[in-house]
Amino acid sequence: MKWQGRRKSANVEDRRRSGGGAARVGGLGGGAAIAVLVIGYFLGVDVTPLLQSGGPVSGTSSTELTANDRAMGDFVSVTLADTEEVWYQIFGQQLSREYTPATLVLFKDVTGSACGNASGATGPFYCPSDKKAYLDTAFFTTLSEQLGASGDFAAAYVIAHEISHHVQNELGILGKVNEVRARSSEADSNALSVRTELQADCFAGVWAYHAAANFGSIEQGDVEEAMNAAAKIGDDTLQRNAGRHPMPDSFTHGTSEQRQRWFGVGLETGEVAACDTFSVRNL
Numbered sequence: 001m002k003w004q005g006r007r008k009s010a011n012v013e014d015r016r017r018s019g020g021g022a023a024r025v026g027g028l029g030g031g032a033a034i035a036v037l038v039i040g041y042f043l044g045v046d047v048t049p050l051l052q053s054g055g056p057v058s059g060t061s062s063t064e065l066t067a068n069d070r071a072m073g074d075f076v077s078v079t080l081a082d083t084e085e086v087w088y089q090i091f092g093q094q095l096s097r098e099y100t101p102a103t104l105v106l107f108k109d110v111t112g113s114a115c116g117n118a119s120g121a122t123g124p125f126y127c128p129s130d131k132k133a134y135l136d137t138a139f140f141t142t143l144s145e146q147l148g149a150s151g152d153f154a155a156a157y158v159i160a161h162e163i164s165h166h167v168q169n170e171l172g173i174l175g176k177v178n179e180v181r182a183r184s185s186e187a188d189s190n191a192l193s194v195r196t197e198l199q200a201d202c203f204a205g206v207w208a209y210h211a212a213a214n215f216g217s218i219e220q221g222d223v224e225e226a227m228n229a230a231a232k233i234g235d236d237t238l239q240r241n242a243g244r245h246p247m248p249d250s251f252t253h254g255t256s257e258q259r260q261r262w263f264g265v266g267l268e269t270g271e272v273a274a275c276d277t278f279s280v281r282n283l
Contacts, residue, residue: 001152002217008077009084013132015107016065016073072137073106079156080104082217083163086210094272095171102166103132104159124158126165128174133162149232151225153218157204157263158229164203168196193252195277198262201230201254202275205266213270223267230259258283 065073084101091099105111110119114129120142124135135158143158144150168174177196181189208226212218231237234256236246253259262283265274277283 001156001219001222002215003075003078003082003152003156006078006215006217007081008074009081009101009104011084011101011103012073012077012080013103013105014073015105015111016069016137069137072140075152075155076104076106076135076137076159079159080163082211082215083160083207086207086214087163087167089210089214090206090272091170099167100131100170102126102163103130104163105132105134107134107136108138109136124162126162126169128165128169131166131169133159133166135159135162143229143232147229147232149225149229151222151228153222153225154229156222157208157226160204160207161200164200164207167203168200173199187249190250190252194254194258194283197253198258198283199275199277201259202262202266202277203272205263205268206270206272206275208263208267209270226263227260230263231256234259254283 084099087099087101091097105113105118107118110117111134112118113127113132113134115125115127118125118134118136120136120138123139123142124133126133139158140155143154165174174196177192181192184192204226208218208223233253235251235253236248236255239246239250254262262275262277
């Protein structure tokens, strides 16, 4: 992915120089926990079993950023700027409305959000209450080394997916879905969550389509990196890797095949309308 030397977003809130307080992931309040679990942690996947984190997650103060910290901050900022330009264009041309960008919060270890605590165990997530995406850039190491999804475009897919949840929020989709889920059975609620996550994957594909056309930033092998990342975070794959038999009724984010396929739909068409995961019978 060609990203060096390009425009950075002004909508990055960097909290990495100030550590957060101790937090217990399992100790989130009911509403905050639901918001984190539903909206988008780790592209919609709870990585707590993979990280084997039990007990408190302690924040640490950091007065200096490493060279890698700075490089990852620059990468995130450029990728966020790309999403802003693409969604400004799409909202104007395809949706006849104005796009208001999200803020992306960079942190180390743990920080607070309007949806509860963000930590390495919850992974990246989008909080609709404050319209901010939260990301500990150390997550990219987890993505690469623990889950086998390496490459800068795999990381860009993470960012694009979280911003896609913001797009859903701007379009009023998240609010409507959560209202229905609150009145639904567990099985129906899970099914709606799957459709929400797959639409975010599709929107990430739409972003990639326009990023390639507008910036020429996508290089050979980049799409394969994103597809590999989508495969690694399917509910069925994660459950197998955790030593469990896949239980479709418990899926809340889609299978590996579904996540790859819907990213591909967005990438092939570049059209928001093609990402209507809520009206199709077969995902």
